[in-house]
Amino acid sequence: MSFESLGLRTELLRAASEKGYRTPTPIQSQAIPPILDGRDLMGGAQTGTGKTAGFTLPLLQRLMSSKPEKGRRAIRALVLTPTRELAAQVTESVRVYGKYLPLRSAAVFGGVSINPQIKKLRDGVDILVATPGRLLDHVSQTTIDLSRVEILVLDEADRMLDMGFIHDIRKVMKLLPKKKQTLLFSATFSNDIKRLADNLLHKPDLIEVAQRNTAAERVTQVVHPVDSKKKRKLLSLLIGSGNWKQVLVFARTKRNCDRLALALIKDGLNAAAIHGGKSQGARTKALANFKSGNVRILVATDIAARGLDISQLPHVVNYELPHVPEDYIHRIGRTGRAGHEGEAVSLVCIDEAKLLKDIERLIKIEIPKVIIENFEPDPTIKAQPITMGRNQQRLGVKNSSRNKQSSSRKKQRPSPSSPYKGRSNNQGRTGNRSRQHSSHA
Numbered sequence: 412m413s414f415e416s417l418g419l420r421t422e423l424l425r426a427a428s429e430k431g432y433r434t435p436t437p438i439q440s441q442a443i444p445p446i447l448d449g450r451d452l453m454g455g456a457q458t459g460t461g462k463t464a465g466f467t468l469p470l471l472q473r474l475m476s477s478k479p480e481k482g483r484r485a486i487r488a489l490v491l492t493p494t495r496e497l498a499a500q501v502t503e504s505v506r507v508y509g510k511y512l513p514l515r516s517a518a519v520f521g522g523v524s525i526n527p528q529i530k531k532l533r534d535g536v537d538i539l540v541a542t543p544g545r546l547l548d549h550v551s552q553t554t555i556d557l558s559r560v561e562i563l564v565l566d567e568a569d570r571m572l573d574m575g576f577i578h579d580i581r582k583v584m585k586l587l588p589k590k591k592q593t594l595l596f597s598a599t600f601s602n603d604i605k606r607l608a609d610n611l612l613h614k615p616d617l618i619e620v621a622q623r624n625t626a627a628e629r630v631t632q633v634v635h636p637v638d639s640k641k642k643r644k645l646l647s648l649l650i651g652s653g654n655w656k657q658v659l660v661f662a663r664t665k666r667n668c669d670r671l672a673l674a675l676i677k678d679g680l681n682a683a684a685i686h687g688g689k690s691q692g693a694r695t696k697a698l699a700n701f702k703s704g705n706v707r708i709l710v711a712t713d714i715a716a717r718g719l720d721i722s723q724l725p726h727v728v729n730y731e732l733p734h735v736p737e738d739y740i741h742r743i744g745r746t747g748r749a750g751h752e753g754e755a756v757s758l759v760c761i762d763e764a765k766l767l768k769d770i771e772r773l774i775k776i777e778i779p780k781v782i783i784e785n786f787e788p789d790p791t792i793k794a795q796p797i798t799m800g801r802n803q804q805r806l807g808v809k810n811s812s813r814n815k816q817s818s819s820r821k822k823q824r825p826s827p828s829s830p831y832k833g834r835s836n837n838q839g840r841t842g843n844r845s846r847q848h849s850s851h852a
């Protein structure tokens with residue numbers, strides 16, 4: 412299958428070829444024909460599958476082949492994304508793939524001044540990429556007209572629902588024409604997503620390229636059981652001894668991100684933190700430095716990392732496991748992108764035993780556990796509940812500060828249901844690491 416055989420126009424073929432794309436990825440070969448035919452689409456695609464080009468290329472072609480209404484330039488395609496980073500990234504894709512077409516695009520997202528966005532909208536835009544909140548800010552300031560949208564894309568719809576955007580999405584829908592083409596992409600299909608799709612899509616084509624809720628195929632996964640207080644040292648050791656050049660590290664809260672980045676810097680490692688509490692400028696700068704190799708370790712929360720496209724990212728570390736098991740799939744999807752090998756390492760303390768079980772149940776894989784010498788978990792430490800800062804109520808976690816708890820940790824016999832049981836197995840795809848370390852268990 413080639414891009415030519417999908418019926419794309421020469422300007423788009425040229426742009427794709429300049430980007431170095433030789434053959435369409437599976438999502439592209441399945442999504443492009445129905446989108447070109449004007450059909451609604453529900454696409455199940457993990458991150459890193461090439462889904463952005465999968466909808467952007469045919470979207471650009473449709474806009475070129477349908478005649479706009481006479482009069483002023485109007486927004487004819489709207490792409491909604493959950494995060495600023497993803498919005499910026501999709502906008503960049505639209506710009507790159509559409510570089511030989513006379514279409515104009517813009518992004519509107521929060522965290523930056525609204526005025527340049529207003530100016531750009533006033534100058535006329537064909538394709539708008541937006542996060543729901545800032546889009547509604549523009550609506551309330553009447554700086555935007557969505558009444559002529561022909562194509563709507565909901566990108567990473569599952570994450571938009573996770574982030575509580577459902578009401579904003581409903582508000583936006585009311586401002587769009589009834590007759591339009593709608594494309595919905597989601598990495599996972601919860602009942603909420605299916606309900607949203609039932610409401611928004613008309614007889615959609617369903618395509619799914621990776622098996623539902625399975626972890627990215629090419630990613631080697633490993634768990635290192637370790638006590639919570641030793642995680643930071645172990646992380647520095649892994650990065651240093653493995654000579655990892657580019658590592659994305661996930662922490663659960665903004666505070667933990669900042670603390671970890673500072674501690675790593677103290678260890679002499681070049682690190683930066685990226686999370687929703689940082690200004691857009693700081694986030695963009697940290698990401699640019701990470702991409703260029705000036706920053707070796709980027710410590711991120713799930714939300715901030717969503718949508719980051721860093722090509723050939725070799726290492727992802729779950730410094731703390733996510734509360735929502737699906738986030739594990741999103742996290743490890745940051746590595747092994749577009750056919751490159753990747754490694755996802757999780758540092759798991761006894762408190763996270765249940766989170767790990769939930770993840771393994773979801774991905775239907777028992778992740779190999781490898782204990783590292785000198786970092787053996789203390790079997791007498793009792794599991795404590797995990798707190799999530801300000802979100803703890805929402806997550807139903809009742810206990811207070813983790814620090815308070817860890818200082819009063821009681822020692823006791825290991826529980827028979829301990830996730831590690833001192834085990835160190837090298838089954839599955841642990842690669843070199845397991846061979847290197849399993850003998851230390």
Ligand code: AMP
Pocket residue numbers: 431432433434435436439457458459460461462463464720722748749
């Ligand atoms: P996405 O899933 O859209 O975030 O894309 C993941 C990565 O795959 C991006 O870095 C794209 O530039 C790259 N990519 C997209 N389509 C292709 C293709 N046909 N061939 C090679 N790489 C691609």
